[in-house]
Amino acid sequence: MRRLFAFIAGSLFGTGLLISGMTDTSKVQGWLDVFGQWDPTLAFVMGGAIIPMAIAWRLTIGRNPALGGLFPPRPEAKIGRNLVIGSTLFGMGWGLAGLCPGPSIASLSYGGIGGTVFLLAMFAGMWFAPILRNQLDNALPAT
């Protein structure tokens, strides 16, 4: 059952990304391009996604997940170095190619060779990240 609903959630996610135009890198770069032809579509996608999600968070209060277990606890509201460094690096890559992790999988079947190359490079980055993070933590321990 967990697998089935994970599959359903993934399917909906992919459908939404495709319909919203978020697998089109020019729409993402258009949103980030405030000094060019600015494209506000991404704001509509974010707004459209946040509304059902906010309702879902409301519904978690006083309940448990339908398939058992516990809802993920609220993380400590701590703004660490890794959050800032990571988000900045991610944003640079996001602007450079116009792809983020979700759409890179959703568009894999029609993204051509470039889409596959992006995904492989992203996998490599994800594999390398924990090593890099350990190096950074050893060199400059967080206070």
Added chain:
Amino acid sequence: MQTEWIYGLIGGGIIGLAGAVYLLINGRIMGASGIIGGLIDGSAKGDQASERLFFLIGLFMVPAIIAIVFGAPETHLTSNLWAIVAAGLLVGVGTRFANGCTSGHGVCGISRLSLRGIVATVFYIMAGGLSVIVFKHTLGWI
């Protein structure tokens, strides 16, 4: 132009619904980078790994079927492979450092008014905007 906004809103609603299903039924946060990253670095094991794999199969397969039936949408990805490799590495390392991307920090984080999600989103949007200025308007790579 305006039709694209409506498609954005509808598609966004479906993305939010996906997140709601994953949260309310499976009890998990729908963050693409976390789901993929946990499989790559081996931190997700056993049942958790297979649950994630099924999520990714749906995420890959359904757009593929839609693309076959209705025609593949254009991705307009740059043909500059070096830029693609650099972007992929940055996205991979960055999302794992930050513990989230557009779906985890953006959609799931902002909707529960998480400070971390909001701060992450501000930083990646600012860095993305700067990236477009540098790589597109200044260097002309993309």
